[in-house]
Structure formats: structure tokens, C-alpha cells
Amino acid sequence: MPTDQTFPEYHNPPAGVPLSEDNRRTRNLPTEDGFADAALSPVQRKPVTRPGPGPKGMAEAGIVTQRVRASKLEYKTVEEIWNEREQRYKISGAVEVPKVSKLDEYLFVVRSRTYLHATQPTVYIDIKSEHLRDILRCLLEGVRAVKLDGDMPSVNRDLLFNLLPRLEGPGAEAPKARESSANAVQHLNILVDHIKAAYRETENRLQSLVSRGEITYDLLWALFKPDEGVYTLHPGTDAPMAFIFNSAMEKKGQDIPYFGMDGHCFDFHGIGFGQTRIVVCIARFSGVVRISDLRVFPLQYHPEKEKVKSRLRVNGKKFIDMMSGRHCYYKGIAHIELERAKIYRLGVDGRIMVDPHRFRQVNPNYPKLRETNWLKCSGKKTSDLSEDDLLFFAPTLFGFSFKDKFWGEFAIDNTSEVTWSEASFDQVVIPQGRKEIILTITDRYLATTRGEEEVRPDDLILHKGRGKVMLLSGPPGVGKTLTVEALAESKQRPLYAISMGQLSSDAADLDIQLREIFETAARWGAILLFDEADVYLARRSPENIERSRLIAAFLQTLEYFDGVIFLTTNQEQSFDPAILSRIHLTFTYEKLNRDARRKIWQFFIINAGGTSINKVELDSLATVNIDGRQIRNTMSIARDLAAKDGDLQFSHIKSALSTCSISVLEPGFTAVGHGLYD
Incomplete structure (x- = not known):
């Protein structure tokens, strides 16, 4: 950087010092x-x-x-x-x-x-x-x-x-x-x-600009001071963050000058707590700009400095609490860094598992985890950190989105506690005896993940045959998937649901994929669900060698899983016999009868606040011969229709059904010999 004065070859000592x-x-x-x-x-x-x-x-x-x-x-x-x-x-x-x-x-x-x-x-x-x-x-x-x-x-x-x-x-x-x-x-x-x-002239120019909250590009080097806090937004999640400024240098990228900065913040890479390197830049600009309009600027110049610092401290404390792992709700942008500094961003609205250690195992070559990006820590432990230290934490932690099946970085600022629906399993319309069996088996195996009980293996081979596999079979919309979802809610456990269409069609890749899924589910104490399992696990045939290899890979991995797995299917008869032999319990769901439909209608109507719908109208809805999923979708449309009128009315539900060309009998009428009504 230029300075303002040209000096003579020799310089006098300060006044009062004699010259020899x-x-x-x-x-x-x-x-x-x-x-x-x-x-x-x-x-x-x-x-x-x-x-x-x-x-x-x-x-x-x-x-x-x-x-x-x-x-x-x-x-x-x-x-x-x-x-x-x-x-x-x-x-x-x-x-x-x-x-x-x-x-x-x-x-x-x-x-x-x-x-x-x-x-x-x-x-x-x-x-x-x-x-x-x-x-x-x-x-x-x-x-x-x-x-x-x-x-x-x-x-x-x-x-x-x-x-x-x-x-x-x-x-x-x-x-x-x-x-x-x-x-x-x-x-x-x-x-x-x-x-x-x-630097007398530089100092005068700098103070004149800073007093107005402004800066020029050629004086950026004088604005950023070593070891002071710098504010910016995380490039992947747009989350606010601060880091400690180390040094800067003007560089060129594709012949375009930019002011490159190097700093550090506290982070956790899945093994140890330490400091990670932060590299940011400001593209060259002309004229005078407001300091707070820069992409990166010293924290002291933030217009809401105290409010931002309070928010950063809260996130720093959350980081420490969550870095060892946490099941939480997330709403916001998540991202994953690809090679050559490319970033893939994804909007996430659902539950995630924060787990940096598991992320490192699954993504060992992730760019941020490379040793060159990690600095030697000052020796501080999280218990020794000051309130000011809490300002300078990475804004993201590694985790997994259950809904999107996405490993990435999630902004701590966008996380919140999971709100559980503990009574949801009671609302599932299945026989009570079946509920008790499912609860008993699940409770026992979840206790092993908490170390409360040791489950003896059912096989002679160590670590083999310790899991339980349950098959839920029946026509669409009768509550198979809902049973597992409600069970996870009542037990406050993560639900790791896999659609068989998300799995690889290559046997070698499938084996790696299944091992990763099973190990992850066991680590988190999650309830594992394979939906529409018949897609992959249908009966083998001699002419289809690739399908045989896929089923063999699934069987081998299944043998050593230590947890609870639910499989759902609409076609139990198509399952390969070897798969059926590994299933401990099979529950067959019958088509919904009028009483079951009435309970489902009643559940959704109460949740929607439809207090004006009477018993006769509810009985009329129960006569419509549709499944549980169709009832749920109908109620979703009815709630949208009711939004402009206020309370949910019977007429809104009738209108919603009519969009599917379904008419509801007037209360008190009975249809004879019509398959659409019971």
C-alpha cells in the first residue's frame, strides 16, 4: 500500500539527543x-x-x-x-x-x-x-x-x-x-x-471518511485492524457471522483487482474444537461508499452493533451446546461446498440432525475439513471462553436433513427445538393390540441406545440378528406410513425415512449406501422406515442377475443392523422369500371401514377448528368410500377454502370433495348399491 511521504536518506534522532x-x-x-x-x-x-x-x-x-x-x-x-x-x-x-x-x-x-x-x-x-x-x-x-x-x-x-x-x-x-x-x-x-x-496524510483522510461512515477502496487496508472483529454474511446460508481479522492483501482474480482478507473463527470439525480459516474479499470499487454497505466491514461500524453482538453471542452458546449432536427443526438456507469453491444451496423446512462427527465420516474429503483450512488453536477449551469469544464462532454446523436426504452445513441461527406431537400415536386408527405390540418392541430396542438395557442377540454370531424388522402391508391410504411417523413422534425419536426410489440401482453402490444409512440410524437412535419396499425387494428370478445382487446386498446389511426397521408395501405377495424370512412381525392393514373413516375425518376436522360440523354431517362424510390419504388431502383443500370465510364449514368440505368429482350424501340419506358409499 502506498504511503504519503518520501524520506531523505538519513533521519535525525528526536529532539534533545546529541549528534556524534x-x-x-x-x-x-x-x-x-x-x-x-x-x-x-x-x-x-x-x-x-x-x-x-x-x-x-x-x-x-x-x-x-x-x-x-x-x-x-x-x-x-x-x-x-x-x-x-x-x-x-x-x-x-x-x-x-x-x-x-x-x-x-x-x-x-x-x-x-x-x-x-x-x-x-x-x-x-x-x-x-x-x-x-x-x-x-x-x-x-x-x-x-x-x-x-x-x-x-x-x-x-x-x-x-x-x-x-x-x-x-x-x-x-x-x-x-x-x-x-x-x-x-x-x-x-x-x-x-x-x-x-x-502516515500523517493517510490518517487525516481516513478519519475524515470514517467520521461520515464512509471509505474508499484505496484505504480499505487502513480500515481493517489486526485482531479486531469483522462482520459479514455467511456465503452459503446468509447467516450473520463475525470473525477475527488477521491480514489482507490486494490481489487479482481474472485480471479484476480485489481486496482479499484472511481471518479466523472458532469451529468444530467433527473431532476437535479449534479455529478455522476464513477467506473473504471485496471487489474493487470506485468513489466513496458507506462502510456498512460493504460485503465485509469491521463490526464496530455496524449500525446495530449491540443488537448484532447479542445475537452472535446467543449463536455462539448454541454452537457449543449443539456441536456434539442435536435433533432440531430447521427453516432456512442450507448449503454444501463442492470442489473449486462452488456452493450448492438448498431451502430446508423440516427436521435435521446436527452431527459434525458423522458428517466427517460420511464426507471425509469435504473441502472445509482439509487440514490446510484449520489453524492451531490457542489451547482454549469451550469452558474457558469469554463473552467476547462467543462473538467469533462459525455460523454453521454440519448435519443432515431428514426430509431432503441432504448432508450439508446448517446455520445455527435458523435452528429451533423440535415440537413433538406425543398424542399422535393414539390417533392412529389401528387395533389397540397391534399398537401395544409395536410400542413394546420399539421401547425395548430404543432403550439399548440409551444404555438402559442390553439386548441379547437372536443369532449365534456376535453382532448379528440383534435388530427387529416389521412389515406393514396393505392397500394405499390405510395408515401404514402414518403408523411409523406417529410412533417416532410419541417416542420423540428421529424418523429416518427412505423411499426405495432414492437408493442406487447398482449393487456395489447400494451396499455402501445401505451401510451408511444403517450405521447412521443406529448412531442417532432413529426409527428407520423403508417406504414401498417391494420396489427393490420383489421376488428374484434367474434371468435378472442384477436384481439378485441388489437383494443379496440388502440381506447382508440387514443381518447386522442393530435397531428397529419398518418396511411398508402394497404388494406383500411379491416379496422375495429370503426377505420375508428376515421379517419378525407382519401387520396387514385392511381397507378402511366406515367407523375408521369417521375417526379419521373427526381427527382432521378437530385439528382444522371445524367446531360447527355436527354428528350427522360427520356420519355423512364417513359414508364416502375413500382412503386416509384422500381424506387428508381433501381437508387440506377445505382449510384453504375456509381461510377467506373464517371457520371451517361442512360446505367447504363438500366443495373440496367435488374437485375430485365426489359428491357427499345429504345428512340422513343412504345410498343403496353404490360402490362409492358405505
Whole structure:
């Protein structure tokens, strides 16, 4: 980034510091060997023999002069250019010396390097003073963008300008007081004065813009400060998030300049809690824009800063609570990252399972999980986090959408507790004895997932035959699927429902797919449902080898499942005998009779608030010979029709039935010899 002032070759010390004779001489006329290469590392400090005045010189008189590191309370500016012959950057006019460089005698060197194809030079501060280096290490401890671990480290001067509050603000007093050497504070003050002078015009421009809540593209680098919070929206879910800013650099993508930023936030990758890298950018723009209109901007400039910070803290706490796994409701955008930074987004409205550990097992090559995207954690545990730390959590967790069969990232801000319909199983219209059997078997096997009971295997082979498979058979619309859905509600367990059309038609892929499904369902203690199972599990024939392989894969995986599986079918007679032999219980559903239809109508009418529908009208509806699914669909249309009139009326239901060309008998009438009515 450009700075605003061009400096002379030598610079005066602060007022009150006397100049030596050597200093006076070197300030007036620099000599050739004064341009030693700043990039050279110091070597052993051997005495340097210099010729002095007089015919014999100082060497002949036995007098030697030894250079002392950081002995001059001055700094020096040099320019570095690319040397094509040597294929490296060299200080202009420099002479290589095998001894201690003359530049090492200064507190620091201001080194200007113009990179290839760059329009402006990049300026570095090469620190020579040990006192200055040590106090900077103390003041800038924890700042990731600053590397001060070398003997004579270099720091980008723009970065030091952004860190001026740390060098001279209230927070700097305690570290300065702990520093025993007065030289360290003196050397630091010389550096601070230099930075202030170099960026005086930049600071004036910046403050003028920021006071109006505005910024220009060329000053973005001065707006973002290391280790400060930055606000943005998550690119996959549009969820609000904040991260800690580390560093930035102007880059080019497809010849379009952009301001690229690097930061980090707390995250959980399925194995351990740590910090993940965040990379965002701002495309080049012209003129002046409002800071809060930027795609990314410092959190302190948000117009509703306190409200946003409160929301982020809540999400941080939810993240910690949910990162080990949680069954919850989700409404919003979810996403999954594909290769080459492509993002697939999906609107989700339903129940999900948050489970980063299982996501990692199923998607081991997911880009975000690569080690290069994970930073070394500071050693903090979740129990040690402060309220400010809670601001800087990833806005998403890995999970699975049961409705969409979709593994992806889900915004914590869009999650809520599941609302269970515990009484729904009581409303299922099936014989009471059948309900009790289903409940008893399910209760026993769900208890094993909570560690309350150990189920002995039914097979001689270890880990084989410990699950229970139940087949629900009958015509469409009699409540087979509803039975399983209501059971999951009453037991407050996830329902993992698989349509057989979602499975692979390749036997090898199917085997992998089924193992993944069964292992996932067992981990979550979910009730597993394979709907319309006859599509895959129909009787094998010698000429259909591929179907035989599919059934063999299903049988092999089924043997080792440790849980409860429900299969539904409209055609039990078409099942392969080997599948039927693995089924523990089969329940056959009969076609709905008038009494069953009456109960179903009554359930939906009560749920819809149809209090004005009387017993005679309900009996009239029960005579219509339709199945449960048709009743549900009819009531859905009736509720829409009633929305404009207020309460649900009998007339609304009649109108809904008429859309399917079904007429309802007037209350009290009986149809004789008509198949549509009972």
C-alpha cells in the first residue's frame, strides 16, 4: 500500500539527543559502503580495520573500530530493486560485505521494495535493535499477522500503522512498565514517531471518511485492524457471522483487482474444537461508499452493533451446546461446498440432525475439513471462553436433513427445538393390540441406545440378528406410513425415512449406501422406515442377475443392523422369500371401514377448528368410500377454502370433495348399491 511521504536518506534522532561527530559526517555525505544489503544476516562481529588520517593510517597505528548493533539512535531508508542478473532483490547501490552490515548500526531500516508488476512499493521495517524487537514482541503478542521470532525481523509498515493503538494506547503502558530497559521505550518512541510522520496524510483522510461512515477502496487496508472483529454474511446460508481479522492483501482474480482478507473463527470439525480459516474479499470499487454497505466491514461500524453482538453471542452458546449432536427443526438456507469453491444451496423446512462427527465420516474429503483450512488453536477449551469469544464462532454446523436426504452445513441461527406431537400415536386408527405390540418392541430396542438395557442377540454370531424388522402391508391410504411417523413422534425419536426410489440401482453402490444409512440410524437412535419396499425387494428370478445382487446386498446389511426397521408395501405377495424370512412381525392393514373413516375425518376436522360440523354431517362424510390419504388431502383443500370465510364449514368440505368429482350424501340419506358409499 502506498504511503504519503518520501524520506531523505538519513533521519535525525528526536529532539534533545546529541549528534556524534560520526553522525554529523554521515548525515551530510553518505559513503558507498553505507548502502549494505539489509537482507544480510549478521555475522560474527570482528573488528574492522579502517585507514585513518595521516600517511600510515589508523591500522598502522594499531587502532581498530568495531561496529555496534543499534548504536545509532537513528533509522535509515533504503530502496530495494530486482536484480535481473542475480535473480533476487538487492538494495540499490549496496556493496556486499562479509562483516556486520553498517545498516545494523541503526535502530531500524525502512526498506522499500517494488515487486514485479506492482504499481506501488511495499515498505518494510527491518528491526535491528534488540530492545525494540523485544518490546514489540511484548506489545504485539498474539497478533497473527506479525512475525517477530527472528533475530532481526521485518514487519510491513502498513501493518504497524494499523497497530499504532497497541504501541501507544492505554494498553501499552503496562508492557512498557514491565520492560526494564529505558532504551526499549526510547527506541519504540522513535519508531512510533516515524510511523506517525509517514502516515500523517493517510490518517487525516481516513478519519475524515470514517467520521461520515464512509471509505474508499484505496484505504480499505487502513480500515481493517489486526485482531479486531469483522462482520459479514455467511456465503452459503446468509447467516450473520463475525470473525477475527488477521491480514489482507490486494490481489487479482481474472485480471479484476480485489481486496482479499484472511481471518479466523472458532469451529468444530467433527473431532476437535479449534479455529478455522476464513477467506473473504471485496471487489474493487470506485468513489466513496458507506462502510456498512460493504460485503465485509469491521463490526464496530455496524449500525446495530449491540443488537448484532447479542445475537452472535446467543449463536455462539448454541454452537457449543449443539456441536456434539442435536435433533432440531430447521427453516432456512442450507448449503454444501463442492470442489473449486462452488456452493450448492438448498431451502430446508423440516427436521435435521446436527452431527459434525458423522458428517466427517460420511464426507471425509469435504473441502472445509482439509487440514490446510484449520489453524492451531490457542489451547482454549469451550469452558474457558469469554463473552467476547462467543462473538467469533462459525455460523454453521454440519448435519443432515431428514426430509431432503441432504448432508450439508446448517446455520445455527435458523435452528429451533423440535415440537413433538406425543398424542399422535393414539390417533392412529389401528387395533389397540397391534399398537401395544409395536410400542413394546420399539421401547425395548430404543432403550439399548440409551444404555438402559442390553439386548441379547437372536443369532449365534456376535453382532448379528440383534435388530427387529416389521412389515406393514396393505392397500394405499390405510395408515401404514402414518403408523411409523406417529410412533417416532410419541417416542420423540428421529424418523429416518427412505423411499426405495432414492437408493442406487447398482449393487456395489447400494451396499455402501445401505451401510451408511444403517450405521447412521443406529448412531442417532432413529426409527428407520423403508417406504414401498417391494420396489427393490420383489421376488428374484434367474434371468435378472442384477436384481439378485441388489437383494443379496440388502440381506447382508440387514443381518447386522442393530435397531428397529419398518418396511411398508402394497404388494406383500411379491416379496422375495429370503426377505420375508428376515421379517419378525407382519401387520396387514385392511381397507378402511366406515367407523375408521369417521375417526379419521373427526381427527382432521378437530385439528382444522371445524367446531360447527355436527354428528350427522360427520356420519355423512364417513359414508364416502375413500382412503386416509384422500381424506387428508381433501381437508387440506377445505382449510384453504375456509381461510377467506373464517371457520371451517361442512360446505367447504363438500366443495373440496367435488374437485375430485365426489359428491357427499345429504345428512340422513343412504345410498343403496353404490360402490362409492358405505
